Amino acid sequence: MGPEGEKHIFNTPTIITAPAGFPHTPLVTKKVSKPFGFLAINLDTEYKPTNLPKKDQKPTTADEKYGNLIKKMEFRDLTKRPMGGNADYMAAWNGKNMDGFKLNFTFAFHGDTGPWHGGKDPHVHINDEALLFVGMDPKRPDYLGAEIEVRMGKEQEVHIFDYPAVIIAPAGFVHCPLITRKVETPYIFSAICLNTEHQTTWLGTGKFPWEQ
Ligand SMILES: [Fe+2]
Structure with missing residues (x-):
């Protein structure tokens, strides 16, 4: 999450919000015990992601900045x-x-x-x-x-x-x-x-x- 690539891990039904212009993903599925559903709601008439250049993002170890964007359902x-x-x-x-x-x-x-x-x-x-x-x-x-x-x-x-x-x-x-x-x-x-x-x-x- 964010330009810092802050890493979050969850294993319960969860909602992630990404405001316009906010860098987010990659998403990585680390374990699957049962198939699960995923729904992305984009507030635009078309899905138009901007792919950012790949770089080695080291997850931050400081206090979480973006935890408020990830909510358990x-x-x-x-x-x-x-x-x-x-x-x-x-x-x-x-x-x-x-x-x-x-x-x-x-x-x-x-x-x-x-x-x-x-x-x-x-x-x-x-x-x-x-x-x-x-x-x-x-x-x-x-x-x-x-x-x-x-x-x-x-x-x-x-x-x-x-x-x-x-x-x-x-x-x-x-x-x-x-x-x-x-x-x-x-x-x-x-x-x-x-x-x-x-x-x-x-x-x-x-x-x-x-x-x-
Ligand atoms: Fe209705």
Whole structure:
């Protein structure tokens, strides 16, 4: 991390943040006991890294300067509450204390069927949002393990998918409810929002469309 090449080692789920212009990597996987997932979110329309000249960087032994950019992911256990299709375990991050990070995201494991968000949908955000659905079988990257229904737009157009997918909800676009129709294997869901904090305007009545 940084021009000094400060070295950090971790073995738990972790979020690394790299502000614009901040030199970072190499990343080296030192041990693997089980395949793991890695997601890089770049706050630009295209991935445009600048490769710096290679030089022998000796890790610093002084006090860490960049430890604040490396955070252990804290997952909340949500398995105890009645949830429908909501998350079983969820971690959240936001950029409100990070200059220049117009980003907040959740990262969660889901394993149950039913509607999400307790009937508060549909909803809108003042920011763009991407909703990411990924399976957890590293030998079958095309396999989600679940069948998901989502309603899109004011018209509540119905879409159903059972493969890894990204749903795009531009700022102001009405989206959801989400309904998990089937689950064979728990899957990963990440909501990536281009704003420093999460803000949602719920448009629902507290009842699902089929209850009204
Ligand atoms: Fe949303």
